[in-house]
Amino acid sequence: MSEWIEACSVDDVEEEDLIRFDHGGRTYAIYRSPDDEFYATDGLCTHEQVHLADGLVMDHIIECPKHNGRFDYRTGEAKGAPVCVNLRTYPTRVENGTVFISVE
Amino acid sequence: MSTSAIVIAGAGECGTRAAFALREHGYQGAVILIGEEPHFPYERPPLSKSPGAGPKTVADREKFQAAGIEFLSGVCVRTIDRAAREIGLGDGRTIPYHKLLLATGAAPKLFPGMEGARTFRALGDAQAVHGQLAPGRHLVVVGGGFIGLELAAAARIAGADVTVVEAADRLMPRIVPAEIAAIAEAEHRDKGVSLFLGTGVVSATERQVTLSDGRMVEGDLVVAGVGVAPNTALAEAAGLAVDNGIVVDGCFATSDPDIFAAGDCCSFPYRGRNVRLESWRAARDQADHAAAAILGAEELYAAVPWFWSDQYGLTLQVAGLPAPVARTTRRACGNGAFILFEQDADGVLVAASGIGTGNAVAKDIRLAEMLIGKGVPVEADALADPAVNLKKLLRGQE
Numbered sequence: 148m149s150e151w152i153e154a155c156s157v158d159d160v161e162e163e164d165l166i167r168f169d170h171g172g173r174t175y176a177i178y179r180s181p182d183d184e185f186y187a188t189d190g191l192c193t194h195e196q197v198h199l200a201d202g203l204v205m206d207h208i209i210e211c212p213k214h215n216g217r218f219d220y221r222t223g224e225a226k227g228a229p230v231c232v233n234l235r236t237y238p239t240r241v242e243n244g245t246v247f248i249s250v251e
Numbered sequence: 252m253s254t255s256a257i258v259i260a261g262a263g264e265c266g267t268r269a270a271f272a273l274r275e276h277g278y279q280g281a282v283i284l285i286g287e288e289p290h291f292p293y294e295r296p297p298l299s300k301s302p303g304a305g306p307k308t309v310a311d312r313e314k315f316q317a318a319g320i321e322f323l324s325g326v327c328v329r330t331i332d333r334a335a336r337e338i339g340l341g342d343g344r345t346i347p348y349h350k351l352l353l354a355t356g357a358a359p360k361l362f363p364g365m366e367g368a369r370t371f372r373a374l375g376d377a378q379a380v381h382g383q384l385a386p387g388r389h390l391v392v393v394g395g396g397f398i399g400l401e402l403a404a405a406a407r408i409a410g411a412d413v414t415v416v417e418a419a420d421r422l423m424p425r426i427v428p429a430e431i432a433a434i435a436e437a438e439h440r441d442k443g444v445s446l447f448l449g450t451g452v453v454s455a456t457e458r459q460v461t462l463s464d465g466r467m468v469e470g471d472l473v474v475a476g477v478g479v480a481p482n483t484a485l486a487e488a489a490g491l492a493v494d495n496g497i498v499v500d501g502c503f504a505t506s507d508p509d510i511f512a513a514g515d516c517c518s519f520p521y522r523g524r525n526v527r528l529e530s531w532r533a534a535r536d537q538a539d540h541a542a543a544a545i546l547g548a549e550e551l552y553a554a555v556p557w558f559w560s561d562q563y564g565l566t567l568q569v570a571g572l573p574a575p576v577a578r579t580t581r582r583a584c585g586n587g588a589f590i591l592f593e594q595d596a597d598g599v600l601v602a603a604s605g606i607g608t609g610n611a612v613a614k615d616i617r618l619a620e621m622l623i624g625k626g627v628p629v630e631a632d633a634l635a636d637p638a639v640n641l642k643k644l645l646r647g648q649e
């Protein structure tokens with residue numbers, strides 16, 4: 148069963164950046180792309196358990212702050228060593244300036 | 252078309268990464284990776300940060316099999332016969348190559364009189380030291396560099412007593428600016444480490460250190476972290492150019508065009524001089540680059556050096572290389588974290604070092620690295636202002 152939860156306001160996330168969002172004992176990352184779309188992934192890198200929120204977003208890539216592992220945050224795809232496991236992604240929806248993500 | 256293999260000597264971070272990079276770049280011929288250590292390749296950075304955690308393997312049997320890489324462990328490459336294009340192994344075997352990559356890394360140094368102290372580089376060192384990190388035990392560290400300090404932090408976290416002796420008047424003199432070292436120093440003192448700064452070590456045994464002022468420090472274990480020397484003996488014996496590392500060009504070719512060298516063992520051109528790094532990411536980046544070059548790519552390596560260290564909850568990161576600089580600018584990153592930017596007389600950023608809790612400085616250091624890579628002047632005022640997004644600064648110059 149998936150459930151839509153309120154993650155943040157659109158203004159909480161700068162363009163081409165991300166924020167951390169914790170919910171139900173899990174941590175997520177919410178992204179705002181340069182073309183103003185919102186995306187959500189797991190909040191921790193799949194290499195070591197490091198919060199991606201401290202990392203750098205360039206275009207559609209989030210780079211892990213610890214060892215520069217890179218993921219496409221739209222698909223979760225790991226873009227090469229040292230990360231080889233993809234990030235899980237979650238559907239998002241924006242309503243009246245609020246970002247919702249769909250989690251299980 | 253030759254049937255012989257691309258052979259890699261040294262199965263550390265660099266050699267292992269290079270073996271896989273050859274496959275990623277499409278090479279389908281034989282790849283043989285030879286490592287002196289008995290284990291599957293493992294990461295070194297966690298050894299000093301969490302010595303008890305067990306090895307973090309870079310590649311295991313399955314990965315080697317899947318990629319079709321032949322991995323020979325527990326055997327050293329002893330000779331290179333350049334005329335015959337053949338290497339000789341410690342067990343007497345010979346293996347022909349058509350290209351050879353030397354990724355032999357570096358080995359800890361010890362000064363005369365210190366021979367009794369333990370060094371710290373390999374998995375075996377971490378396993379031996381780990382058992383001594385417990386309440387009631389006393390670890391004595393010679394050298395206030397990053398490995399000694401990471402170990403000191405791990406030991407304090409495990410409840411052991413720790414003494415660190417450093418000849419310079421501050422910690423990490425070769426690695427970071429004094430202002431950053433001071434933050435680490437305060438943290439180590441706060442966590443109960445006894446620090447002897449500006450204090451040389453005359454001699455060290457397994458359990459005792461004699462200081463330059465005649466005092467003695469006794470402990471259960473003495474570990475020396477006083478630097479490393481590149482493993483160049485093999486290259487030297489083969490007549491390759493060696494000068495503080497195996498000398499390579501911008502494509503990691505040695506003075507023999509069929510032999511390449513990369514990682515901690517090599518000295519490569521960086522902005523008009525030759526440098527040698529001891530950096531995990533450089534070992535990986537250079538492996539990638541060397542693999543492509545072995546397969547014929549001609550692009551010159553231009554990556555900006557980058558390094559990190561973790562001590563307690565603090566992370567420090569450095570991009571670029573310290574050089575004589577004209578101007579240092581401080582940028583606050585929140586919660587006490589900060590970055591020092593170093594610019595040359597033209598305003599070009601040459602280095603940036605930051606320290607803070609967790610990954611507080613990571614994003615701006617990464618952007619600094621890209622700004623250093625661009626090599627164009629930047630406004631010091633913009634660097635100093637936390638409200639200025641460095642990404643905009645970078646883009647403004649695209």
Ligand SMILES: Cc1cc2nc3c(=O)[nH]c(=O)nc-3n(C[C@H](O)[C@H](O)[C@H](O)COP(=O)(O)OP(=O)(O)OC[C@H]3O[C@@H](n4cnc5c(N)ncnc54)[C@H](O)[C@@H]3O)c2cc1C
Binds near residue numbers: 297
């Ligand atoms: C404890 C520790 C902590 C570290 N922490 C950090 C950190 O936080 N951040 C960072 O950026 N860097 C860190 N580093 C540095 C980083 O680990 C090295 O830069 C990196 O391992 C270099 O990789 P390399 O493959 O070039 O050399 P190495 O890792 O030294 O590997 C070389 C390998 O070649 C083998 N070898 C040598 N000669 C031969 C031969 N003739 N035949 C066969 N095999 C041979 C050696 O046994 C070794 O296994 C740390 C290093 C250590 C030791």
Ligand code: FES
Binds near residue numbers: 213
């Ligand atoms: S923790 Fe993310 S790349 Fe290592």
